[in-house]
Amino acid sequence: MTFVLVALGGALGACVRFHTDRWVQARxxxxxxxxxxxxxxxxxxxxxxxxxxxxxxxPIPVLQTFIGVGFCGALTTFSTFSYESVRLLLDGARLFAALNVVVTVLAGIGSGVLGVVLAAAIWG
Incomplete structure (x- = not known):
């Protein structure tokens, strides 16, 4: 059952990631x-x-598996972040490369903290 939850969540997360990335980048x-x-x-x-x-x-282990491991595992991407940072650097866009690292790390940490704060506001 765990495998199925991860696979379904991952399939959904990969599709959402692709379409969100394309939608945002087009703007x-x-x-x-x-x-x-x-x-x-x-x-x-x-x-x-x-x-x-x-x-x-x-206790929401089914949702944690489906959403946390499957969906978010496919939605988020360290490999693409790394590739894009290196690509920007090699293309001579040093400022964008550095900004990508700083913005991504700060946005990730800030968003994670915000998520915990939202959970605390609801269940705390």
């Missing part, structure tokens, strides 16, 4: 990877929320 006329930053921030928010829910003892 920005720069080489900066806003789509990847967006999906990573959204995934961090969701995972932070699930972590916050777990901290307050709300």
């Amino acid at each position: 920005h006329d720069t080489g900066f990877p806003w789509g990847t930053v967006t999906v990573n921030a959204i995934g961090s928010l969701i995972l932070g929320f699930l972590a916050g829910v777990a901290l307050f003892g709300v």
